[in-house]
Amino acid sequence: MAPTCSFPGDEQTRARFRNNFGTVVALPAWRTSEYRVNKPTWRKMLRENPMRAPYHEAARLQHFQRYFTNANGYTRPQVLNAVLDYGTEQMECVVCGRNPEGPICGQACLNRWYEADGAMGRLQNLCEVRTMPPESRIPGQGLFLREHLPEGLSAGQHVGEYVGELVPLEGPDDALNDAADSNYVYNCNDHFNIDAEKWGNETRFINHHCRANLVAESIVVGGRRIVAFRALRDIAAGEELTVDYGQDFFQKTGELCFCNVSPVPHVPTPPAGTPTPDPSEGDDGDDEADGSDGSYSSWTDQGFSGDEAGQS
Numbered sequence: 001m002a003p004t005c006s007f008p009g010d011e012q013t014r015a016r017f018r019n020n021f022g023t024v025v026a027l028p029a030w031r032t033s034e035y036r037v038n039k040p041t042w043r044k045m046l047r048e049n050p051m052r053a054p055y056h057e058a059a060r061l062q063h064f065q066r067y068f069t070n071a072n073g074y075t076r077p078q079v080l081n082a083v084l085d086y087g088t089e090q091m092e093c094v095v096c097g098r099n100p101e102g103p104i105c106g107q108a109c110l111n112r113w114y115e116a117d118g119a120m121g122r123l124q125n126l127c128e129v130r131t132m133p134p135e136s137r138i139p140g141q142g143l144f145l146r147e148h149l150p151e152g153l154s155a156g157q158h159v160g161e162y163v164g165e166l167v168p169l170e171g172p173d174d175a176l177n178d179a180a181d182s183n184y185v186y187n188c189n190d191h192f193n194i195d196a197e198k199w200g201n202e203t204r205f206i207n208h209h210c211r212a213n214l215v216a217e218s219i220v221v222g223g224r225r226i227v228a229f230r231a232l233r234d235i236a237a238g239e240e241l242t243v244d245y246g247q248d249f250f251q252k253t254g255e256l257c258f259c260n261v262s263p264v265p266h267v268p269t270p271p272a273g274t275p276t277p278d279p280s281e282g283d284d285g286d287d288e289a290d291g292s293d294g295s296y297s298s299w300t301d302q303g304f305s306g307d308e309a310g311q312s
């Protein structure tokens with residue numbers, strides 16, 4: 001299944017999300033039902049999903065219920081929740097050290113150190129959401145590296161995890177979830193998509209750039225497969241963080257790219273090495289947008305496989 005990602009959404013949804021973003025809040029009433037994956041299904045998925053094997057299922061479910069059972073007794077199933085707490089719960093946190101119940105962090109905190117390929121990265125706390133400046137025609141908001149990080153970000157560092165509701169790719173509940181209609185879906189692995197339409201963190205505000213400075217990749221952290229954004233090059237404090245959405249996104253949404261590789265709105269070019277179906281198709285000069293193969297095929301369950309060369 002081709003992973004997709006786009007983020008339109010109505011203004012109301014965006015506003016609500018912005019208000020809540022980064023915190024664990026009650027689900028809107030219409031989501032407090034078994035609208036999506038129910039608990040038995042979730043259990044079944046956990047059983048069948050080897051990537052979660054390092055975790056003791058009972059403990060995980062207990063934890064899950066403790067923090068994410070709503071007033072009606074339904075466990076919020078698919079999960080922001082899972083993305084928030086699974087795997088991060090046993091990890092050292094940059095704010096509260098090894099105390100996952102610390103007053104600052106708590107279980108909903110994303111400011112946690114995590115391990116990726118033997119290196120430590122920091123989730124969150126690095127970036128902030130800002131309204132895009134008027135001269136950029138990119139609508140809405142974008143994600144920027146915080147100004148108070150004079151050292152900036154080094155190539156290879158992770159800036160955060162893509163968080164949202166986990167939606168199974170197939171199964172009996174498939175007809176019950178609305179991810180198919182969502183424009184906020186990233187693929188995580190063979191089992192789930194991550195839908196940040198209603199729930200997520202600031203990474204949902206990462207805009208596209210044809211020469212992106214981040215790549216989204218699927219990595220295993222603490223036994224849990226996640227989608228994380230990694231810096232392709234050194235990034236200066238205050239710089240906007242961008243990722244290549246891939247051509248599918250623009251084909252699907254019919255949107256044009258306003259990034260500054262071209263002075264005019266353009267259709268993003270394919271990554272280097274990709275067969276071009278129709279060379280006459282409108283491209284306004286971005287014929288070198290090959291430094292960051294952030295196409296979705298790059299971060300399937302097999303992990304990133306594209307050209308990771310630094311960006312200029």
Ligand SMILES: C[S@@+](CC[C@H](N)C(=O)[O-])C[C@H]1O[C@@H](n2cnc3c(N)ncnc32)[C@H](O)[C@@H]1O
Pocket residue numbers: 006007008014137138139140141142204205206207208209253255256257258259
């Ligand atoms: C993931 S959201 C990014 C955050 C978005 N700016 C917001 O405020 O919600 C993706 C949407 O942002 C806009 N966008 C992101 N990058 C863009 C780009 N390079 N050119 C034009 N629009 C872009 C498009 O409307 C797209 O559907």
